[in-house]
Amino acid sequence: MLQEWGQGARLNKGGFFVAEQIKVIVFALGNEEYGIDVDKVRTIERMMPITRVPKTYSFIKGVINLRGVVIPVIDLRGRFNLEETEYTDQTRIIIVAVGDMEVGFIVDAANDVVDLDRDNIDSPPEVVGGVKAKYLDGVAKVGEDRLLIMLNLAEVLNRGEVAHLEQLED
Amino acid sequence: MDMNQYLSMFIDESNDHLQSLNEKMLELEASPEDISIVQVIFRSAHTLKGMAATMGFEDLAALTHQMENVLDLVRNDKLKMQNFIFDTLFKSLDALEAMVQDITQGGEGKADVSAIVASLQAIVRGEVPGGAQDAAPAEGSAQPAGAPISKEQVQLDEFQHSILEQSLAAGHRVLFIEVSIREDCQLKAARAYMVFDLLERSGEVVKSHPTVQEIEQEKFDRSFSLYFITEKDPDELRTMILNLSEIEDAKLVSIDSDTLTQLGEKIKEEEVLAQAPAPETAADAAPVETAAEEKPVAAGDKQPAAKKVVAAPSRTIRVDIERLDVLMNLFSELLIDRVRLEQLATEIKSQELTESVEHMGRVSSDLQNIVMKLRMVAIDTVFNRFPRMVRDLAKSLGKKLDLVITGAETELDRTVIDEIGDPLVHLLRNSVDHGIESIAERVAAGKPETGTVNLRAFHSGNHVFIEIQDDGKGIDRSKVLASAIKKGVVTEDESRSMTDEQVYQLLFAPGFSTAEKISDISGRGVGLDVVKSKISTLGGHVAVTSTLGEGTLFSVQLPLTLSIISAMMIRLGSEKYAIPLSSIVETGIIRKNQVRNVHGSKLIPYRDAHIPLMSLSRFFDAPDFNEEDEEETEIVVIRKGDRMAALAIDSFIGQNEIVIKNLGKYLPQVQGISGATILGDGQVALILDPNALIK
Numbered sequence: 001m002l003q004e005w006g007q008g009a010r011l012n013k014g015g016f017f018v019a020e021q022i023k024v025i026v027f028a029l030g031n032e033e034y035g036i037d038v039d040k041v042r043t044i045e046r047m048m049p050i051t052r053v054p055k056t057y058s059f060i061k062g063v064i065n066l067r068g069v070v071i072p073v074i075d076l077r078g079r080f081n082l083e084e085t086e087y088t089d090q091t092r093i094i095i096v097a098v099g100d101m102e103v104g105f106i107v108d109a110a111n112d113v114v115d116l117d118r119d120n121i122d123s124p125p126e127v128v129g130g131v132k133a134k135y136l137d138g139v140a141k142v143g144e145d146r147l148l149i150m151l152n153l154a155e156v157l158n159r160g161e162v163a164h165l166e167q168l169e170d
Numbered sequence: 171m172d173m174n175q176y177l178s179m180f181i182d183e184s185n186d187h188l189q190s191l192n193e194k195m196l197e198l199e200a201s202p203e204d205i206s207i208v209q210v211i212f213r214s215a216h217t218l219k220g221m222a223a224t225m226g227f228e229d230l231a232a233l234t235h236q237m238e239n240v241l242d243l244v245r246n247d248k249l250k251m252q253n254f255i256f257d258t259l260f261k262s263l264d265a266l267e268a269m270v271q272d273i274t275q276g277g278e279g280k281a282d283v284s285a286i287v288a289s290l291q292a293i294v295r296g297e298v299p300g301g302a303q304d305a306a307p308a309e310g311s312a313q314p315a316g317a318p319i320s321k322e323q324v325q326l327d328e329f330q331h332s333i334l335e336q337s338l339a340a341g342h343r344v345l346f347i348e349v350s351i352r353e354d355c356q357l358k359a360a361r362a363y364m365v366f367d368l369l370e371r372s373g374e375v376v377k378s379h380p381t382v383q384e385i386e387q388e389k390f391d392r393s394f395s396l397y398f399i400t401e402k403d404p405d406e407l408r409t410m411i412l413n414l415s416e417i418e419d420a421k422l423v424s425i426d427s428d429t430l431t432q433l434g435e436k437i438k439e440e441e442v443l444a445q446a447p448a449p450e451t452a453a454d455a456a457p458v459e460t461a462a463e464e465k466p467v468a469a470g471d472k473q474p475a476a477k478k479v480v481a482a483p484s485r486t487i488r489v490d491i492e493r494l495d496v497l498m499n500l501f502s503e504l505l506i507d508r509v510r511l512e513q514l515a516t517e518i519k520s521q522e523l524t525e526s527v528e529h530m531g532r533v534s535s536d537l538q539n540i541v542m543k544l545r546m547v548a549i550d551t552v553f554n555r556f557p558r559m560v561r562d563l564a565k566s567l568g569k570k571l572d573l574v575i576t577g578a579e580t581e582l583d584r585t586v587i588d589e590i591g592d593p594l595v596h597l598l599r600n601s602v603d604h605g606i607e608s609i610a611e612r613v614a615a616g617k618p619e620t621g622t623v624n625l626r627a628f629h630s631g632n633h634v635f636i637e638i639q640d641d642g643k644g645i646d647r648s649k650v651l652a653s654a655i656k657k658g659v660v661t662e663d664e665s666r667s668m669t670d671e672q673v674y675q676l677l678f679a680p681g682f683s684t685a686e687k688i689s690d691i692s693g694r695g696v697g698l699d700v701v702k703s704k705i706s707t708l709g710g711h712v713a714v715t716s717t718l719g720e721g722t723l724f725s726v727q728l729p730l731t732l733s734i735i736s737a738m739m740i741r742l743g744s745e746k747y748a749i750p751l752s753s754i755v756e757t758g759i760i761r762k763n764q765v766r767n768v769h770g771s772k773l774i775p776y777r778d779a780h781i782p783l784m785s786l787s788r789f790f791d792a793p794d795f796n797e798e799d800e801e802e803t804e805i806v807v808i809r810k811g812d813r814m815a816a817l818a819i820d821s822f823i824g825q826n827e828i829v830i831k832n833l834g835k836y837l838p839q840v841q842g843i844s845g846a847t848i849l850g851d852g853q854v855a856l857i858l859d860p861n862a863l864i865k
Contacts, residue, residue, distance in 0.1 A: 051854040052745065053833065054790035055841045059833065063833055063846055065854045068498050070846045072836045101835040 020118045024140070027094060027110035027147060029076055032131075034107075035116070035140060035148040042095040042102065044110050047087050064104060066095060073104035079156060080131045098153050114139050114148070121150055182227050182488060184270045187218045191263055194559045195256070202251040205244075212241045218266070227279040230269050236290035237262050243294060257465040258289050260562070277804070295707045326397070330377045331430070337399045338427045346405055347411075348421040355416040359388040364414050369743075372407065373400030393417075397425075431562065491584060494544050501541045508534055508851075545860040547587045549636070555624065556598060563602045570620040571606050572628050573598075577627035582634055586728060589708055590636070593701040595637045597712075597724050600698065605642030605722050615719065617641070630752055633710075639723040645716040649672050654679070674714035690810035729844070735830060737847070737857065738806065739823035742787055743795030746855040748847055753860040755807040755814060757822065762801055774816055776807060783816045784863060789842060795820045810864040817863065830857060 025044070043066075050062040050073055059078030063070050073093060077084045082162035090109040095102060121138040137150040191214050198207040215238050237259060243249035273279040284738050318320070326334070334344050347369075351361050362385045369375055370745035378385065378396035385394055400407065405424040411420040508531060515527040553575050560573040606612075606621035613619060624639040651665045654676045660668070680699040705712055710728035737748040738757070765783055766773045773780040783805070787795045797803040797818040805816040828847040833840060844859035 049853055051846070051856065052793075053837065053840055053843065053856065054792075055838065055843070060837070063837070063854050065848045065852055068501070068848065070831045070834055070848070070854055072834045074836075103834070103836045159313075 021115050022118060024114050024116050024148065024150070025094065025116055026112035027092065027105075027107040029108055030082060033146065033148050035114070035150045036094065036096060036153065037150075038113065040096050040098065040153055042097050043119070045093045045095065045104070047091045047093065047106075059116050061106060066092070066104070067104070071095060071102050073106060075106045076156075077106075077108075078136065082131075096153060098157055101157060103157060114142050116142065116148070124149070148152060174477065176225065179289065180221055181270065181274050183221060184218060184273075187214045188263065188267050188270060189554060190214050191218075193554070195259060195263065196561065198251065199256050202843070205247070208241060208245040208251075212238065212245055213221055215241060222279075227269070227273065229280050229283055230266060233265060233269075233290075236287050236294075238393070239294045249293070249296075252307055252362060255293055258286065258293060260558075262286050262290065285628075288844055297571045320677075326377055330397070332649070333376055334397060334399070334425070334430055335427070335795055338425075339428065342399050342401060343404070344425045345398045345400060345407070345421040346395065346425055347398050347407075348393060348395040348423075349411060350418045352416045352418045353392060358390070358392070359386055361414065361416050362390070362394060363384075365411055365417070369400075369407075371397055372402050372410075373398055385508065404599045459818045489544075491545075498541055498545070501538065504534065511672060512851075543581075545584050546581040547584050548578060549580050549582050549590075549634075552587055552591045552594065553578045553625065553627070555596075560594065560598060560602060560623065563599060564606075567603065569606055569610065570609060571602065572620055572622050573625060574622060575625045580627040580629060580634060582728070586708060588633075589704065590726075590728070593726070594625075594636065596698065596701045597726070598625070600720065601640040601642065601724070605640035605644075607643050611643070615643075636726040636728065637723060638726075639721060641721040644673055644718040644720055644722055645677070645714070647716060650674070650676055670716075671714065674716060677714065678712065702855075729830075733826060737826055737828045738803075739826050739828075739849075739855065740806065741795075741820045741823055742790065742792045743820055745790075745792060745795075746823065746849065746853070747786075748826070748855050748857045749806055749808070749817075749846075750857065750860065751825065753808045753810065755809045757804065757806050759802050760805055762803075774805070776814070776816065781807070781814045781816055783818060786817050786858075788817055808860040808864065810861050813864050815864050817858075828855075828857070 023038040025038050025041050025122050027034050027036070029139045045064075045066070048064055050064055052062040053060060053072070057077050057078075061073045061075050061078075063072050075084055085108070088108075090100070090111075092107055092110040093104040094107055094110055120142075121140045124136040124139050126133050131149070135155050136153055137152045140148040140150055142148055191211060194207050194211045194214070198204065198211065199206070215234050219231050219234035219238060222228075222234060240249070240255065243253055244255075249255070262283075265281060269279040269281050272281070285734050288380045338344055349362075349365050351358050355361055363619055366375060366378075366382070366385075375434065376397040376399060378394060380390045380394060384390060404424060408422050410421050411417060448826055488697065501662075508527075509558050511527050515524045548630055557573055560571065564571045601623050606623065607615065609619050612621065622641050624637070626635075626637045626639070628635055633699050641694075647670060649662070650673050651668075654660045654673075655665060659676060659679050660685070665673075678698045678701070702712055705726055705728070710726060712728070713725045714722065715725070716722040736751040737756055738751055742748060760774050764774055766780070768780075772783040772785075774783045785797060786792070787797060797820070803818045804821055805818055807814055809817050830845045830847060832838075832845050833843070842859055843856050844862075845857045847857055
């Protein structure tokens, strides 16, 4: 019974089951808003000098020095085959950590944190905002008219899949 | 009282004392007469006992107490160090180490030490276990004429021993002569030379102590001793020697064949035990980093002052590694702020601000160097336990061998240091067990009885190499292949086309073992594949070269992750790169008209030959630089083995000490790039991998 409520379901004071709440960092790519579980996010940085790394995929913009640690930076627009744009004052680098792998995502803007019920996350349609479903965990509804696209970090950072993608392009 | 807060301090200090005990014991074994070493050992043991008792580790304290009793007798000259005493003391050290290990892992440091305690007590009572009884009387009868022939002076090797034997058999006289020179003598070396000159006119000097070179350089106290073959009468010789001026005394002892045999036996025994080389070999092998290094000092110069220089402890404090990491990261942030300040200073254009920012810049780059170097540890911390290990191993296998360590000061990042110990132990054991032959085999092959294992560490390019080389029997290609085919690792067809290197790599295949006899040291076929996988996880690899009958070389190549190298910083348009200085042969400038096109590749004249010119800008797709636009271009000539190539670059920035960092887990391998470094201004610069650039 508990399982059906999803992991982490718990009783509230009144003895009713409530769905697990998660905190999500919201960022923008084009006209869409995306979300990453706050536990996966190390920091959010302003745009900083990036050292180009040659002989890699074009969406890997290079490496940055984040307080003494060298971290690769990916342009998420490039990663999702969206059109890359000029960086602005709003551009942010979101440093995420999956396992012991740390990567920075360049996004158009990142300026919100919201609480979500896991229940409110629906499985994604095939393509959302030009991003394939496999990179997504689902779509969450926030408030009345806001939709958050939840990223599947493991897939976004999957190197094997990247190699495959590259082969197709060739 | 709660002792927990002192526990980690206790563990650290105990380990230090144990290490020093081990080292000093080896040193003492090499020169058992040197009481000053016993004093050092005694003090270490005493401190250890005190600490253990305070912390409530009773077994530890009890055992050290018994060791102390033995050492006390030795330092008061009531007991002579002998083989079985060394063995028992070494066993005690092992037990102590095991206990401290147990405490480190949260145990109570309890162990059954009653057997060792009993044998230590037996030693104190003056009992001699059966096996060693021969040694004691031999010592007594070696002094028939009342002249002290201490073991230290009697360092005859096999060869010299047999010469003396033959001379006796041929009816010549063999004399042991000890000459002392007057204290007020000004030119000791000259007097000694006169004695030698005189003696050589009437016979042959077989062996002197100190060596002739040392005597010539006046590296002796007031007396020297020698073995002498002659026809002359001892008394006559004595008078002749005493007739020389400034000679105080000369003792001549005739040695008969019985004494000689006993001496020989004793020497043999000592040599099997002593893995440290005899003084004369140590003097030749200059960079020896074991107890052997200190031995010539101990043997030749007994002044305690000289010894103190060697034993001076480095002044250090212990710091938690995590604190260092925090320090490093904080410092990096400081650097970023420094750059911001510098930018602000140029905008505001205030003289005073600019000056203080510049000063801060200089201070912070010094600070940077120090902070970066803090994480580096000399590989000595791994190597220092090997002399003892090899000694025990050689003894249990009945082999004679010297371990020669060079490059122990080579620095590696702490993380690598922590991991590299076990693989090296395996490789060393392998060399001692399978590489070095038994004494009989070595003699039959016309090699010296004592085998040599060289352990070397050095920086090369962006790697650290650790090499283990033995002068043993080498790897038998056909034996390896036969075993591999039998085990189904390779097929017979495959085996024919394999290169030697490929065959040697089979040794690292899981479950592979060529030893005919399985010993408890190695040869279970589980060692080397573990070694290989461990080294691979560290990002390194092992290469093997071997010549049948002459020896084997295992070369472990490790990346310098996080270690510091010297590099040439260069510019490629707006981008900066670092080239490891160790792979740079030279730098220069070439004109466009010197470049020749041969079959589509560019060549430039270099010294007497032509070497390929590589376009770094094309290789890296540099966005804003192309050397083709320049009439003259700067080049860096790099080397990989014996091949060279020139890299065309934009301009040189200068030479720097840089800290190597990896590019992060997401970018494990990038062609032509071995890592990254953080520059003084906080920016990341990539480090070129010259090995990948030269095909």
